[in-house]
Amino acid sequence: MIVIPAIDLIDGKCVRLTQGDYNQVQLFNLDPVEQAKFFEKNGAKYIHIVDLDGAKVGRPVNFEVIRNIKRTTCLTVECGGGIRDKATVELYISSGIDYIILGSVIFKNPDFVNEVMKMFGKEKFIASLDFKDGFVKLSGWQETTKISIEEGIFKIKDLGFERLIYTDITTDGMLKGHNFEAAKYIRKLFGGFLTASGGISSKEDIIRLKSIGIDAAIVGKALYTWQLKLEEVINIL
Known part of the structure; x- marks a missing residue:
């Protein structure tokens, strides 16, 4: 089980949202680069970064911050948010x-997804499936669709993704535990490398995800509020 700390970016700062609501923003660190270094010092090997501004407007906004995190740490960096054209993929x-990480564009422009996966190699890409009440949400969780979780995963598999991050928006940022039924359901549907996100707030949550067969877990607000200490869960095997 890989435990991956999360950094969400708005205006170059490290923040957390509650249930994806841009009106419920909590600022946790003015310096995301120092936050990433802190996670690395406490045992992290990976970092999950989302450009929330980029996700909202459809283009990179916090690229320089993300590049500085990569330059100044030894962390394996996965990032998404507003990556919707070939030039942006090349830049990153x-x-x-x-x-x-590709999300909305999977459903809005699958031809582009096919193109960049062929050009750069599908092993460089992770699909992101964000959902609420059983249906996929797009554009930084601002756009509701009628696409079911199952339909979304079939589309992701059809495009050839070998890695998937899923997030139940209802649990995200609530610190009340993960949607384990969704974890079981998605594990059955997707055979590749699967990462859980949303509401993971205890060591027990991570152990339970591991027992379901989830490969990695993204942890955000629980780390920032000290409900969970990274050094206590980073080496769960």
């Missing part, structure tokens, strides 16, 4: 970013 990959 040329800057050493290890994994590019």
